Amino acid sequence: MSEEIEGTKTNEETVVNDQNDMDDKVISPEKVEEAKLKARYPNLGHKPGGSDLLRKRLTKGQKYFDSGDYNMAKAKVKNKLLPATTSEKSGGGEITGDHIPTPQDLPQRKPSLVASKLAG
Amino acid sequence: MAGAGGGSNDVQWCFSQVKGAIDDDVAEADIISTVEFNHSGELLATGDKGGRVVIFQQEIENKSQPQCRSEYNVYSTFQSHEPEFDYLKSLEIEEKINKIRWLPQKNAAQFLLSTNDKTIKLWKISERDKRPEGYNLKEEDGRFIDPNTVTALRVPVFRPMDLMVEASPRRVFANAHTYHINSISINSDHETYLSADDLRINLWHQEITDRSFNIVDIKPANMEELTEVITAAEFHPHQCNTFVYSSSKGTIRLCDMRESALCDKHSKLFEEPEDPSNRSFFSEIISSISDVKFSHNGRYMMTRDYLSVKIWDLNMESRPVETYQVHEYLRSKLCSLYENDCIFDKFECCWNGNDSVVMTGSYNNFFRMFDRGQRRDVTLEASRESSKPRQVLKPRKVCAGGKRKKDEISVDSLDFNKKILHTAWHPQDNIIAVATTNNLYIFQDKVN
Numbered sequence: 318m319s320e321e322i323e324g325t326k327t328n329e330e331t332v333v334n335d336q337n338d339m340d341d342k343v344i345s346p347e348k349v350e351e352a353k354l355k356a357r358y359p360n361l362g363h364k365p366g367g368s369d370l371l372r373k374r375l376t377k378g379q380k381y382f383d384s385g386d387y388n389m390a391k392a393k394v395k396n397k398l399l400p401a402t403t404s405e406k407s408g409g410g411e412i413t414g415d416h417i418p419t420p421q422d423l424p425q426r427k428p429s430l431v432a433s434k435l436a437g
Numbered sequence: 438m439a440g441a442g443g444g445s446n447d448v449q450w451c452f453s454q455v456k457g458a459i460d461d462d463v464a465e466a467d468i469i470s471t472v473e474f475n476h477s478g479e480l481l482a483t484g485d486k487g488g489r490v491v492i493f494q495q496e497i498e499n500k501s502q503p504q505c506r507s508e509y510n511v512y513s514t515f516q517s518h519e520p521e522f523d524y525l526k527s528l529e530i531e532e533k534i535n536k537i538r539w540l541p542q543k544n545a546a547q548f549l550l551s552t553n554d555k556t557i558k559l560w561k562i563s564e565r566d567k568r569p570e571g572y573n574l575k576e577e578d579g580r581f582i583d584p585n586t587v588t589a590l591r592v593p594v595f596r597p598m599d600l601m602v603e604a605s606p607r608r609v610f611a612n613a614h615t616y617h618i619n620s621i622s623i624n625s626d627h628e629t630y631l632s633a634d635d636l637r638i639n640l641w642h643q644e645i646t647d648r649s650f651n652i653v654d655i656k657p658a659n660m661e662e663l664t665e666v667i668t669a670a671e672f673h674p675h676q677c678n679t680f681v682y683s684s685s686k687g688t689i690r691l692c693d694m695r696e697s698a699l700c701d702k703h704s705k706l707f708e709e710p711e712d713p714s715n716r717s718f719f720s721e722i723i724s725s726i727s728d729v730k731f732s733h734n735g736r737y738m739m740t741r742d743y744l745s746v747k748i749w750d751l752n753m754e755s756r757p758v759e760t761y762q763v764h765e766y767l768r769s770k771l772c773s774l775y776e777n778d779c780i781f782d783k784f785e786c787c788w789n790g791n792d793s794v795v796m797t798g799s800y801n802n803f804f805r806m807f808d809r810g811q812r813r814d815v816t817l818e819a820s821r822e823s824s825k826p827r828q829v830l831k832p833r834k835v836c837a838g839g840k841r842k843k844d845e846i847s848v849d850s851l852d853f854n855k856k857i858l859h860t861a862w863h864p865q866d867n868i869i870a871v872a873t874t875n876n877l878y879i880f881q882d883k884v885n
Contacts, residue, residue, distance in 0.1 A: 346769035347717040353772040354718060361718075370722075371663050371685065375616055375635055378528040387522045387529060433489040434458040434467050435877055436514040 385417075448867050449883040450830045452823060454509060456493070457876035459821065469872040471859055475539035475547065478863040481509055481870055482549060483877055484534025488518040490551055490604075492562065506884055507868070513562050515604040518553040530555050536621050538630070540643070548607070550630065554617040557632055559608035559643065567595040613639050613649045620670045626677040633670035633682060640694075652700045653682060653692065668783075669729045676735065679704075683740060687724030689749065707738075707749050709756045719771045719780070727783035732792040733864075739795055741786040744768060746797050746807065761807040761814065764799050766837040766848045779853050790865045798857025801846070802873050803833055819857065819871045819878040829883060 355361060381387040458467070466487025473482050481493040494512035521530040532553055540548040546563040571593040574582050616634035623630045631652070632639050638653035653670075657663055665686040673679035678694045690703035711720065723743035731738045737758075740747050744765060747757035763784075767774060774780040779800075786797040798804045799816070807814045816833045823830055836845040859872040867882035 345715055345717065347715070347719055347771060350769065350771040351718040354775060357772075357776075371666055372660065374666065376528070377617065378531070381522075381527050381529065383527060384522050384524055387527075391520070431466070431487070433485060433487070433491050433514055434875070435456045435469075435483055435485075435491045436511045437458070 450880045451883045452828045453881045454879040455824055455876055463875045467875040470533050471537050472861045472870050472872050473537045474861050474863055476541055482537045484537050486533040488532030490517045513602040513604050517551045538621050538623050550621050552618050552621050557610040558606050560604050561607045562604045565601045568598045569593045570596045608646050610646050622672040624672045624677050625675055633667050635666040638670055668726050674731050674735045683726035683729040685725040705754050707754045728785040732788050739786055741784050741797055746786055763805050784858050787860055787862045789862045796860050798860055800853050800856050801851040802855040804857045804871055819873050
């Protein structure tokens with residue numbers, strides 16, 4: 318008996334919710350999208366345009382440990398010259414901080430000029 | 438509407454040229470980051486993520502005919518910026534060229550300002566078509582002649598040579614920005630220019646590199662209180678005392694440098710009132726202005742936010758006089774656009790020469806034009822498929838929902854990796870430059 322009543326209650330709630338959803342869809346697709354986002358990321362902060370987002374924007378860019386780390390990463394990306402020791406240790410994953418650089422490892426100061434393909 | 442290409446007087450846009458590699462594997466360095474015509478439209482500059490600048494020059498096929506086909510060919514290319522390392526913060530400073538702005542031409546040489554996140558450089562591009570020949574102490578190939586073997590003297594003369602275009606850095610304006618430079622703008626006084634980063638705007642003299650004046654500073658004392666950042670700034674085209682800057686909250690402030698040395702207090706604040714009941718998580722993000730451009734006549738300014746282009750009358754701060762929807766169908770996709778970061782894409786916008794049409798880019802390599810007078814708009818596509826010489830561009834249509842008609846493309850089929858962020862319009866003629874990820878398309882008005 319009580320189950321039936323509860324069942325009825327739920328049905329009523331569902332009907333009301335559907336009404337609201339429909340209104341939302343009619344009024345604001347943005348709110349529907351917001352609901353989707355909150356469902357996927359329940360811990361999302363309530364100040365979307367606030368400090369966190371802005372501060373992330375202010376400090377864009379990859380952080381390196383130091384300039385040696387940076388130069389080694391650049392060398393790997395540009396020249397694809399990997400000292401034998403590195404490939405053994407790193408296992409092909411990390412591109413920074415896997416061994417102490419020696420003068421032979423560091424790239425030339427100015428990278429070779431590669432012309433833009435627009436000028437080709 | 439189906440036949441016309443859009444734009445005033447039924448302009449029909451035709452493919453003219455495409456620059457760049459065809460292959461789909463795009464190297465990061467080749468991503469185009471800025472496009473700008475010079476004041477005459479004869480030169481077209483592009484900057485890329487690899488710090489390189491390529492300048493194209495217009496070569497008119499038949500100068501005697503009033504309506505003639507013109508082609509842009511490579512004029513000069515150089516490495517403007519290189520990657521650097523900020524030792525204090527252990528962060529990389531990208532060499533990506535954020536903006537290029539041409540200086541008005543004063544002599545035979547051309548000058549432009551190019552900037553990355555931290556450093557602005559003044560480049561001189563000059564032509565050399567003569568060279569001295571007949572030195573007494575040097576051979577033509579540069580080897581030195583033994584003075585003891587010289588029996589007679591001659592006067593060196595200038596002889597014509599193949600045109601050589603040289604680019605040389607004349608000034609380097611460094612160390613004035615803690616945050617990332619998003620805009621540079623040259624003043625109509627032909628002496629100064631401004632550079633804007635996320636929180637500050639500096640005023641420079643074109644000749645002086647060791648000093649700049651800070652004219653706007655919106656950094657709060659406590660960074661926790663940060664609520665908005667500067668997204669773009671521009672000088673008024675004629676009034677050398679006036680500039681505007683836009684914010685991530687969708688406002689534009691107009692400042693008068695005559696009022697005070699530090700222009701933290703605006704003269705005008707342009708803001709469209711928002712309906713609070715419509716506010717959502719995304720509202721502020723999509724209201725962030727990614728570009729602001731004055732009209733050529735200096736009476737209006739245009740702003741671009743994520744979904745629309747707005748035209749503002751400088752005399753009315755309360756709301757824009759015109760609003761154009763660029764891709765309203767994306768409003769119901771904001772959740773996924775937030776997840777893939779596309780919601781943070783910064784689209785630019787531009788005016789045509791007589792301020793009657795405005796243009797901006799979108800996704801799927803689509804770009805949009807809005808004819809203000811005729812109240813018409815058109816969507817066109819920059820693609821290799823429509824790249825036959827002088828091929829007229831066919832208008833495109835995106836189907837927002839429901840039944841998709843033939844030739845329409847549905848929102849879910851749009852390629853969000855193909856974004857047109859940078860476009861430029863020739864200052865006088867109907868010639869436009871549209872940058873896809875790594876290609877530059879040039880379209881022209883159909884010539885009979």
